[in-house]
Amino acid sequence: MFPLRTLLFTPGDDPRKGEKAFAAGADAVILDLEDAVAEAQKERARQQIRQTLSIPRPVPVFVRINGASSPHILPDLQTVVDLPVEGLMLAKAESGEEVRRVDWLLSLLEQQHQLPVGKIKIIPFVESARGISRAGEIAAAPRVSCLAFGGNDYTMDIGVPYSRDGEELFFARSQLVVASRAAGIAPPLDTVNPDFRDISFLVEDARRARKLGFQGKLVIHPAQVAPVNEVFTPGxxxxxxxxxxxxxxxxxxxxxxxxxxxxxxxxxxxxxxxxxxxxxxxxxxxxxx
Structure with missing residues (x-):
């Protein structure tokens, strides 16, 4: 599965954008059930994801599910447990206990479907001060293959803007890299860059993350894929x-x-x-x- 240089988000309820995402050249595609899907469209998005993955796809697929404390967590897991996914991205992960709770639910569902227990891996999406402070226990939780950084939510949580020089993200990024190495899992995935039109900003951001020890970056637009792939490919x-x-x-x-x-x-x-x-x-x- 690794290294993953680019993982491209696409809304789970938009098949047109989904098809474009699969053709964009990213190392993996993330079908989103969380922020990109309106509350009233959650069930429609689940049904659409099952339809989308009813045929083989050219790149690995992850599904971002809603947080462990969300009322959507059980129907999300029931939807994806028997699908051909590389893993799940768990939104708003703030503790190892939350990941263990999802692991427990997944194990029950895997047994129910007569599937290998533990096969589906989890990428916790760490996007708050509380999550960063508990990065070590999150990284060491069951099924975790790597961590992902949600820098936009994190900067909102600590009350600062996402800046071009990235100084406000240095501690959080470093915390995720060290926690990952200490837990013996793959290096983390860096945050989405919010300005998909400014490719020079994106490249600066990606280079900074690579220098800190990230394996790749989350992206939100097909135009971001090639520049980020280049940054994270050895020259x-x-x-x-x-x-x-x-x-x-x-x-x-x-x-x-x-x-x-x-x-x-x-x-x-x-x-x-x-x-x-x-x-x-x-x-x-x-x-x-």
């Missing part, structure tokens, strides 16, 4: 550097040395491991044989 120069590091270190170890220099910089084992990770990501994305 030719990065790959060439990583190959030099790995090859030089292998030669040094064979000669009995543990420290080398590459392009005038000291290289130790942690840097080698990072180079190996980058090459592995490039292979998964078809950038390297």
């Amino acid at each position: 030719d120069e990065e790959i060439a550097w990583a190959e030099k590091v790995v090859e030089a270190f292998a030669r040094a170890q064979a000669a009995g040395s543990g420290v080398i220099q590459v392009e005038g910089k000291m290289v130790e084992l942690p840097i080698v491991r990072r180079a190996e990770q980058l090459l592995a990501a490039a292979r998964r994305l078809g950038k390297k044989q």
